[in-house]
Amino acid sequence: MLNFSTSEENYIKTIFHLQNGQNTVTTNELAERLRTKPASVTDMMKKLKAKKLLHYQPYQGFRLTNEGKKVALDIIRRHRLWEFFLAEKLKFKWDEVHVVAEDLEHVSSRKLIDKLDEYLGYPKFDPHGDPIPDSLGKMENSEQVSLVELPLNKPAEVCRVVNQSEEMLELLQHKKINIGTRLEVKRKFGFDHSIEIKLRQSKRTPSEQPPFSISEQLAKNIFVNL
Amino acid sequence: MLNFSTSEENYIKTIFHLQNGQNTVTTNELAERLRTKPASVTDMMKKLKAKKLLHYQPYQGFRLTNEGKKVALDIIRRHRLWEFFLAEKLKFKWDEVHVVAEDLEHVSSRKLIDKLDEYLGYPKFDPHGDPIPDSLGKMENSEQVSLVELPLNKPAEVCRVVNQSEEMLELLQHKKINIGTRLEVKRKFGFDHSIEIKLRQSKRTPSEQPPFSISEQLAKNIFVNL
C-alpha cells in the first residue's frame, strides 16, 4: 500500500466515518468535520480522486473506492491500537487517549503496527468499545443496541460509547459507567424519556448500589451487547 | 516549550549532534547530514535564529542557544525512549529501531513521553548504548576513556579535558587540540609513558599533519569518545 500524507490520511479517515457504509459525503459536511474550508476540501478531493481512492464528480459528493476503504481501515486500526496501548499500558484516562492517537496513527510503519498488535495481545476493541480492524481490515461487529432500546430488566454489558467528548466521559466516570459495566434498565419515564438503570456488582462496585437515572441524551450514546 | 515542525526538529537535533558540545556547525556539514541542499539550510537557519534557538551570523556558522539545546535534548529523549520501547517491548532487532524512532520522535505530547518513560522503568541508555535524557534534559555521561587507555590506531574524538588550568589550555592550544578534535594514538613509549598521536584532517587542519608526542601527564587529562 502506498504512503499518504498526514493530511490525506485525515481526510480519508473522516470520509470513511461520515459515509458509514454507503452514504454520499458532501463538501460542507467534510469541511465542518475537519475544521477546514469547503474550498480546501474540493482541492483535496481532486487529489484523492487522482489517486483512485475516491469516487467523485464535481457537485455530486464523494465516496471512498474499495482501495480508499482499505486505506481508511488501516488508519483506523493504527488509531485504535494506539488508544488501547495508551489506556492499557500507559494508564491514560479514557478521555485522554484520542488526541494522542490522532498523532500516533500517522506513523505508518507496517511492522510497527503489527508488532504492537501482537504485543497488546490482538485486542478486539479500543477503550471506547470501538472495534479494532485486524491486519486484513476485518473487525467484529456484534449486535448492539443503545440503552434507549434495551428492554426492561434485561441484563446487558456496556460495549460502546459513541460520543467520546471530554464532557461525556466526565459524566460517565461520575456515574461509574465504563466499557464492560453490566447493568439493566429498571424504568423508562415518558415525560423526558429519562431512564433509570441499576449497575450490577463488580470489582469496582462490590456493594449493591441503588438505581439512578440518566438522561435520554446520555442513554442514546451508550450501547450494550445483548 | 513551544511546538516545532518535524523539519525544524530534525534540523535542531542534527545541529546538536554535530556541534557536540561547543563546535561551530557549518552549512555544508549540516546539508550533507540532512541530505538536503546548503540553500535550504541557510533558509532554516534564519528561521531558527528568529526563534532564538540558534546563534547565527551569515557566513560564520551556527551553534544552538541554551534554549535550542533544551529543545534538542527533548527530541533526543523522545527518540531514544522510543528506541528502547521498540527493542525491549516490541522485540525489534537492534538495527531496526532507529528508522521507526525517527518518526515517533516527532509526536510531541509531553504526557505521552513522561508516561512512556515511567512505563519503561526510566531507562538510562537506548539500545545502542546512547544515554537517554531525563525529563529535565539530564543524562548519564557516555563512555569516555583517557588517551592513556585508548588503543593504538583507534580513531576517537576529544570530548572532555579534565584539568582546566590556564597552563593546560595554553599547552592544548599550542598543540592544536580542542574539544571535537579527531585523532588517534600511533605509539606508546615505555620509558616515560609519553604517547605519539596524529590529528585527523579537519577544517582547521585541512592538510595532513605529522604525528607528534605528548606527555603522560597531559594524556591522562584528555578524554575521548570511542
Added chain:
DNA sequence: TTAATTTTTTAGATTTGTCTAAAATTTAAT
C-alpha cells in the same frame, strides 16, 4: 418556472519547506 438561497468549485494568495542557478563572501594558493 422564475427567483432566491445554498452549496460547491474556481481563481488567486499565502505559508512552509524545498530546489537550482547565480552572486557574494571567505579561505587557500600562487
Added chain:
DNA sequence: ATTAAATTTTAGACAAATCTAAAAAATTAA
C-alpha cells in the same frame, strides 16, 4: 597581494496545503 577555489547566501521557482473572494451549479421557495 592577487588570484583561484570553496563555501555560503540570495533570487527566483515549485509543490503541498491552506485561505478568501468571486463565479458557477444545484437546490429550494415563491
